[in-house]
Amino acid sequence: MAKRIDVSGLNVYYGAFRAVEDVSMTIEPRSVTAFIGPSGCGKSTYLRALNRMHEVIPGTRVEGKVLLDDQDIYAANVDPVAVRGQIGMVFQRPNPFPTMSIYDNVIAGVRLNGRRMPKAELDALVERALRGANLWNEVKDRLNRPGAGLSGGQQQRLCIARAIAVRPDVLLMDEPCSALDPISTLAIEDLIAELKTEYTIVIVTHNMQQAARVSETTAFFNLSAPGKGGMLVEMGDTNKIFTNPDKKDTENYITGRFG
Amino acid sequence: MSTLTTPPAAPGAGVSLLSRSLPRWAPAATLAGSAAVVAAVLVAVGAFGLAQWTVLSVLLFAVTITAASASVEGGRRAKDRLVTTLVYVCFGLAMIPLVSVLWTTVQNGVLRLDPYFLQTSMRNVLARDDAGGAYHAIMGTLIVTGWATVISVPVGLMTAIYLVEYGRGRLAQAITFFVDVMTGIPSIVAGLFIAALWLQLFGAGNFMGFAGSCALSVLMIPVVVRSSEEMLKLVPNELREASYALGVPKWRTIVKVVLPTSIAGVTTGVMIAIARIIGETAPLLVTAGFTDSINFNAFDSRMITLPVYVYRQISQGGQIPFERAWAAALTLIVIVMALNLLARLVSRIFAPRTGR
Ligand SMILES: Nc1ncnc2c1ncn2[C@@H]1O[C@H](COP(=O)(O)OP(=O)(O)O)[C@@H](O)[C@H]1O
Ligand SMILES: [Mg+2]
Numbered sequence: 001m002a003k004r005i006d007v008s009g010l011n012v013y014y015g016a017f018r019a020v021e022d023v024s025m026t027i028e029p030r031s032v033t034a035f036i037g038p039s040g041c042g043k044s045t046y047l048r049a050l051n052r053m054h055e056v057i058p059g060t061r062v063e064g065k066v067l068l069d070d071q072d073i074y075a076a077n078v079d080p081v082a083v084r085g086q087i088g089m090v091f092q093r094p095n096p097f098p099t100m101s102i103y104d105n106v107i108a109g110v111r112l113n114g115r116r117m118p119k120a121e122l123d124a125l126v127e128r129a130l131r132g133a134n135l136w137n138e139v140k141d142r143l144n145r146p147g148a149g150l151s152g153g154q155q156q157r158l159c160i161a162r163a164i165a166v167r168p169d170v171l172l173m174d175e176p177c178s179a180l181d182p183i184s185t186l187a188i189e190d191l192i193a194e195l196k197t198e199y200t201i202v203i204v205t206h207n208m209q210q211a212a213r214v215s216e217t218t219a220f221f222n223l224s225a226p227g228k229g230g231m232l233v234e235m236g237d238t239n240k241i242f243t244n245p246d247k248k249d250t251e252n253y254i255t256g257r258f259g
Numbered sequence: 260m261s262t263l264t265t266p267p268a269a270p271g272a273g274v275s276l277l278s279r280s281l282p283r284w285a286p287a288a289t290l291a292g293s294a295a296v297v298a299a300v301l302v303a304v305g306a307f308g309l310a311q312w313t314v315l316s317v318l319l320f321a322v323t324i325t326a327a328s329a330s331v332e333g334g335r336r337a338k339d340r341l342v343t344t345l346v347y348v349c350f351g352l353a354m355i356p357l358v359s360v361l362w363t364t365v366q367n368g369v370l371r372l373d374p375y376f377l378q379t380s381m382r383n384v385l386a387r388d389d390a391g392g393a394y395h396a397i398m399g400t401l402i403v404t405g406w407a408t409v410i411s412v413p414v415g416l417m418t419a420i421y422l423v424e425y426g427r428g429r430l431a432q433a434i435t436f437f438v439d440v441m442t443g444i445p446s447i448v449a450g451l452f453i454a455a456l457w458l459q460l461f462g463a464g465n466f467m468g469f470a471g472s473c474a475l476s477v478l479m480i481p482v483v484v485r486s487s488e489e490m491l492k493l494v495p496n497e498l499r500e501a502s503y504a505l506g507v508p509k510w511r512t513i514v515k516v517v518l519p520t521s522i523a524g525v526t527t528g529v530m531i532a533i534a535r536i537i538g539e540t541a542p543l544l545v546t547a548g549f550t551d552s553i554n555f556n557a558f559d560s561r562m563i564t565l566p567v568y569v570y571r572q573i574s575q576g577g578q579i580p581f582e583r584a585w586a587a588a589l590t591l592i593v594i595v596m597a598l599n600l601l602a603r604l605v606s607r608i609f610a611p612r613t614g615r
Binding site: 051053056058081086088091093098111114 | 511
């Protein structure tokens with residue numbers, strides 16, 4: 001569980017457009033790494049390249065290396081499906097499966113993959129995942145109701161439960177709170193703080209306080225030039241980035257002078 | 260702090276938001292009044308008839324309500340009244356043929372539609388005999404349409420899946436183009452195509468129900484492709500990505516997430532396609548032929564369906580064949596309606612639940 005990610009020289013292209021330019025970084029296990037930066041600077045693109053989710057968009061291409069511990073996830077005969085099984089993802093908008101109950105949503109990773117498990121084990125898995133996502137107490141009496149009937153914040157925690165139920169090593173979160181109210185946001189932040197004891201967590205956020213509150217390490221992305229792709233400007237200890245960044249751009253962004 | 264500037268006066272400030280309007284009962288009263296006036300005038304000149312009464316009443320109503328509205332409520336409301344009247348009139352016009360067809364069919368159909376009619380074939384019955392029924396045609400309709408559905412749904416659905424989930428570039432474009440072309444094929448051409456194919460494969464005079472099913476498939480497949488394609492496109496990409504992010508392969512995502520999410524719409528589309536082909540006559544005449552006997556085997560000898568049965572009866576002439584034809588037509592409508600109800604039930608059962 002909880003693996004290190006080592007990225008070197010990663011470029012991501014949409015057709016001819018280079019959306020992410022030459023990013024290298026190391027993401028430590030059992031910690032939270034936050035990506036911040038203005039809209040359109042390629043944070044989502046880069047994040048999706050970390051578990052090969054970008055490949056579902058036609059015309060995308062990647063250059064560079066992404067090591068999960070010692071394995072290159074872009075090596076020749078690596079199955080992207082297997083990669084995604086180890087590197088889970090939570091999206092900006094909660095997206096529970098509308099045809100499934102809360103219970104079935106949590107075990108979707110098992111069911112959709114056609115794996116069989118005794119009922120008792122499934123029950124235990126559901127409880128563990130929902131407890132892990134701080135949702136158990138709210139839904140334990142209505143596990144068979146549709147997942148789409150929950151509030152937005154509950155749906156997002158259901159999606160997190162669904163993601164951790166497949167026991168990934170890494171959890172990627174793309175602005176998981178941007179569609180949520182402050183109370184639900186706090187619930188998710190608490191959850192992230194608990195999850196980092198077991199997982200490697202990467203979170204994209206537009207909320208500076210959130211980055212400061214939840215992360216150990218912060219990476220600041222910016223456009224390399226207007227109309228061009230995004231690049232990594234600076235990465236380091238969250239405290240340092242927010243109090244004493246090395247680069248002028250970082251300071252300007254954090255103090256709200258642009259972006 | 261800077262001083263607050265006073266907001267600029269709103270345009271038309273000081274003018275009341277209230278405006279004069281006709282009372283709510285005005286349209287009803289005007290309609291009743293118009294009808295009464297027109298009736299009186301028509302009776303006076305001795306030319307009363309339902310048609311002229313309706314048309315003139317509606318005309319008078321449209322003029323009166325628009326004029327009244329223009330003088331009391333102003334131009335915009337008057338236009339609204341006029342267009343509202345127009346829309347209702349068009350709706351009424353569109354309903355006339357529908358109601359009329361249903362009415363005529365029921366009126367003529369019930370003369371002969373009884374359990375005997377539903378349970379007897381035309382075997383050894385002369386055209387003018389007061390006997391015989393459509394049992395063989397009902398069974399033929401169900402069998403021929405059933406086989407057509409069995410062929411068309413997998414082919415059409417998989418084509419739609421290919422187009423939405425996999426298709427890129429030339430091949431997908433070509434398929435879309437040919438599906439569009441197929442949608443426009445006259446049904447008799449589909450029939451002739453299969454008839455020619457059967458001639459090549461089995462020699463002359465080889466009518467069978469399954470040939471009819473194949474001809475109907477040519478008509479049904481493009482409808483299924485089109486409607487399923489639209490339904491699959493409606494499935495949000497986020498659901499596919501949610502599934503991929505759990506490490507689920509693409510084919511399982513399609514089978515277990517995309518299809519269940521869109522099943523209600525796909526079912527409705529299939530039902531519409533069935534309704535489209537169940538009433539076909541021409542392609543069946545040249546492929547399945549017709550017969551007076553019961554035949555359950557789609558792969559051997561002639562088979563008759565309800566539309567062909569209707570055609571056969573009407574072309575024989577006489578009162579009793581006429582009644583048989585209408586009874587068969589009514590049976591067909593009932594079957595289509597039953598299928599529609601079934602489809603609604605199915606989509607109700609499968610529809611995504613929000614629980615709210
Ligand atoms: N599917 C796509 N096809 C083409 N270009 C895209 C696509 N998605 C994003 N882009 C482009 O890539 C750049 C980075 O986008 P994104 O990764 O979404 O930025 P962020 O998440 O930082 O707001 C933008 O210029 C955007 O227009
Ligand atoms: Mg983004």
